[in-house]
Amino acid sequence: MPEMPEVEALRGFLADQLVGGTVVRALPVAFHVLKTYDPPLAAVEGRTVTGVARHGKFLDIAFAGGTAGGPAEGGPHLVVHLARAGWLRWLDAVPKAPPRPGGKGPLALRVVLAGDATGVGAPAGFDLTEQGTQKRLAVYCVRHPSDVPGVARLGPDPLDPTLTPAAFAALLRTERRQIKGVLRDQSVLAGIGNAYSDEILHAARMSPFKLAARLTEEEAVGLHAAMTGTLREAVERSRGLAAGRLKAEKKTGLRVHGRAGQPCPECADTVREVSFADSALQYCPTCQTGGKPLADRRLSRLLR
Incomplete structure (x- = not known):
């Protein structure tokens, strides 16, 4: 299971790759992965990523209108918990063929970024995958990270300076x-x-x-x-x-x-x-x- 050090590294990696980019598609592939319906997942499409934060083992991708880890101010947040067997796979070039919903493979959700103005080459993005039969990978599209029950109940971060x-x-x-x-x-x-x-x-x-x-x-x-x-x-x-x-x-x-x-x-x-x-x-x-x-x-x- 990814724990705080790995999720923090993913946060830094995604901040470098995503901030300033625009999401054009967010495609749920596994029916179980999306845990919310309001706002819909489509709310992140066409929005620019403004920041990536971490809350315990949760990743928080904030979109235009909100700030990562802060007040939402109308912008949605895509909050991800990788659970025991989930992982994030970065794609320098997203396959042209869309994934088939309900497939038997490990793919659970795909996020596609807008390509450059030239239109040359495939756009980048990332997949969320999960191995095994216990499907616990969770994705939440929310107005604020605290709308996710698991985030709302978190204790202090072990590296928080106030935890003396x-x-x-x-x-x-x-x-x-x-x-x-x-x-x-x-x-x-x-x-x-x-x-x-x-x-x-x-x-x-x-x-x-x-x-x-x-x-x-x-x-x-x-x-x-x-x-x-x-x-x-x-x-x-x-x-x-x-x-x-x-x-x-x-x-x-x-x-x-x-x-x-x-x-x-x-x-x-x-x-x-x-x-x-x-x-x-x-x-x-x-x-x-x-x-x-x-x-x-x-x-x-x-x-x-």
């Missing part, structure tokens, strides 16, 4: 849940998912099962430093990369997530995994749990 170590510690004191779940909760912190929560907890040398409300002040400050450091490093690695290279860059930068069975880069202990119904976490016992492996709850149920 003291503010972060105060936030955690209200959470009587395991810290892994707190970091992933978008209403608490906007933009962190399964992968980077694993990376942050490894950097903080903290068990994913530790209760957030029981963290000491020193532990909370250390976790804040691990969070901001991990995310800033990931953002810098991704900055300036084309959309097609971001997935590979994310994988190469991960130290424990997705690396079960491999040696920990810090201590060489074996990275372990705990599986759940629809996800899994990875951690290092030596670095994070005092050498004690955590119970794999899915395996425990199978052995009953």
